[in-house]
Amino acid sequence: MSEELLWCSTRELAARIAAKEISAREALQAHLDRIDAVNPVLNAVVTRDDEAAFVRAEAADAASARGESFGPLHGVPMTHKDTHDTAGMRTTWGSPLMADRVPETDSLIIARLKQAGITTTGKTNVPEFAAGSHTFNEVFGTTVNPFDPTKSASGSSGGVGAALAAGIQASGDGSDMGGSLRSPASFNNVVGFRPSNGRIPHTPPADPYAWLAQSGFMARTVSDVALLMSVASGPEPSAPASLPEPGSVFDLPEFGLEKQVSPDLSGVRIGFSPDLNGLLPIEDEVASIVGSTAEVFSGLGARVDGAIPDLSDADEVFGVRRALDFVGSWGGLYEAHPDRIKDSVVWNIRMGLGLTGAEVASAEAARARLHSEVDRFFADHDALVLTTCQVLPFDAGIEYPTEINGVRLENYLDWMRALCLISATGCPAISVPAGFSDSGLPVGLQIVSRPGADVELLRIAHAFESATGHHGRHPRL
Numbered sequence: 001m002s003e004e005l006l007w008c009s010t011r012e013l014a015a016r017i018a019a020k021e022i023s024a025r026e027a028l029q030a031h032l033d034r035i036d037a038v039n040p041v042l043n044a045v046v047t048r049d050d051e052a053a054f055v056r057a058e059a060a061d062a063a064s065a066r067g068e069s070f071g072p073l074h075g076v077p078m079t080h081k082d083t084h085d086t087a088g089m090r091t092t093w094g095s096p097l098m099a100d101r102v103p104e105t106d107s108l109i110i111a112r113l114k115q116a117g118i119t120t121t122g123k124t125n126v127p128e129f130a131a132g133s134h135t136f137n138e139v140f141g142t143t144v145n146p147f148d149p150t151k152s153a154s155g156s157s158g159g160v161g162a163a164l165a166a167g168i169q170a171s172g173d174g175s176d177m178g179g180s181l182r183s184p185a186s187f188n189n190v191v192g193f194r195p196s197n198g199r200i201p202h203t204p205p206a207d208p209y210a211w212l213a214q215s216g217f218m219a220r221t222v223s224d225v226a227l228l229m230s231v232a233s234g235p236e237p238s239a240p241a242s243l244p245e246p247g248s249v250f251d252l253p254e255f256g257l258e259k260q261v262s263p264d265l266s267g268v269r270i271g272f273s274p275d276l277n278g279l280l281p282i283e284d285e286v287a288s289i290v291g292s293t294a295e296v297f298s299g300l301g302a303r304v305d306g307a308i309p310d311l312s313d314a315d316e317v318f319g320v321r322r323a324l325d326f327v328g329s330w331g332g333l334y335e336a337h338p339d340r341i342k343d344s345v346v347w348n349i350r351m352g353l354g355l356t357g358a359e360v361a362s363a364e365a366a367r368a369r370l371h372s373e374v375d376r377f378f379a380d381h382d383a384l385v386l387t388t389c390q391v392l393p394f395d396a397g398i399e400y401p402t403e404i405n406g407v408r409l410e411n412y413l414d415w416m417r418a419l420c421l422i423s424a425t426g427c428p429a430i431s432v433p434a435g436f437s438d439s440g441l442p443v444g445l446q447i448v449s450r451p452g453a454d455v456e457l458l459r460i461a462h463a464f465e466s467a468t469g470h471h472g473r474h475p476r477l
Helices: 012-020 024-042 051-067 108-115 158-163 183-187 222-232 282-291 294-299 314-336 343-353 356-379 416-427 454-468
Strands: 045-048 079-083 117-125 149-153 171-176 192-194 214-219 269-273 304-305 385-387 428-435 442-448
Touching: 012 024, 012 051, 012 222, 024 045, 024 051, 024 079, 024 117, 024 214, 045 158, 045 294, 051 117, 079 171, 079 222, 108 117, 108 171, 108 222, 117 158, 158 171, 158 214, 171 192, 171 222, 183 416, 183 428, 183 442, 192 222, 192 454, 214 222, 222 343, 222 428, 222 454, 269 294, 282 294, 282 385, 282 428, 282 442, 294 304, 294 454, 314 343, 314 356, 314 416, 385 416, 416 428, 416 442, 428 454, 442 454
Parallel strands: 079 117, 269 304, 269 385
Antiparallel strands: 045 117, 171 214, 192 214, 192 428, 385 442, 428 442
16 A cells, blocks of 8 residues: 555545545555655654654544545645744754754644645754755754765755655645755756745744745645645735735646646747856756757747846845845844854854845845846746756765856855746746756756746646656656
8 A cells, every 4th residue: 555655646645535545544654654664765854743643644534434524635644844833843944953942833834734634744854944955954964865865855845855756745845045945846856836925925923024935835746736835825814915816726627637638838938048048057967958848848839039037136136135034033043052053054144244224225226126127028928947956966965066067156055046046036936857867867947937927837837747747757765
């Protein structure tokens, strides 16, 4: 039974539990067995509560026996990213300063997943304070890539990405400030979706007006991302930046099909440039794989040209906003424990503390210009397509790449600039599997749409996925 369930989608698993073909307890046991089998190598799952999970699974089975359902994800087991609060289960952010922290309430995204019927089983690994796109920390160690355990699983949702690729679960929650859903999706041959601001609202005690970081989902299929968005998105009274549309906008028939019968992008207008017209250094093999996908979009009927928006203001916007957010989130801990926080986080906090009023004002003006440029581009384009990551999965023993094609990188963010630039625009973005290197390492493709066009973006990604089938390749563990 366990082997049979490894590569089920979340939709398939939920449907089989609802039809009583399998029980929630059987689904949970298969999930836990797979963790036991592969996690000693991957180190993706870092906290478990099997006992409480079985209580929840048995409650789900009892409800099924009475003809009741907890929701569309009734009885589906799932671990959660270790930055999302889970009531009664530790949430550490990968920091020694928070290693024993057990929140009393759930983050909004977790609360909505539980309301939909999820059986929470544990937490997945993250970099310290979710900073940097390589998952390692002093509390739990390093998470490695299922396609090659000597390589990085990326981050900060690296534990989630590795868990999905390894067959532990089919989908999971994550978050993305500078690419933390999209980058691990690329490295692990899965899908990572950063939604528009307000789709999954920011709620107190966090800053309800925050916009750079977004909660979202990873999955092995676009269809499963749409399913999870349908249950976790929608307005929230305590969140002033909520978008008004309910989660049901993602509940469309085409997303319920595991394989789109005739993917068609006729009439879709795409601006295509793997390196943003030379703005980004990219490893040659990555550039070649991403570049070859233009023919896929054209073959699906899309109009593809080389137009891109002017993103010259995006570096300033991202850098200043990230630094300010780091001060807001971790400045107090830095003041109290400056020697117990990793160097890259300290660097970002100090950057924020050193900003002048003039620099903040300049960044806000740059954001206004960037907003106007995004509007201009999407007036006659439906999507922008570029690379997700600029490099192949790198050695898990280093913190981050320091050069690409001979171009020296100045800091721990530069190697993921293809992601940070897009975060600064406020656009929804998704990474989908695009192919493999000669050595068998995954490469992702990033698709971007205008703010608010999340459903349209998933439709484009779903068509590409259906036409290529790269998502169906799994690692040999």
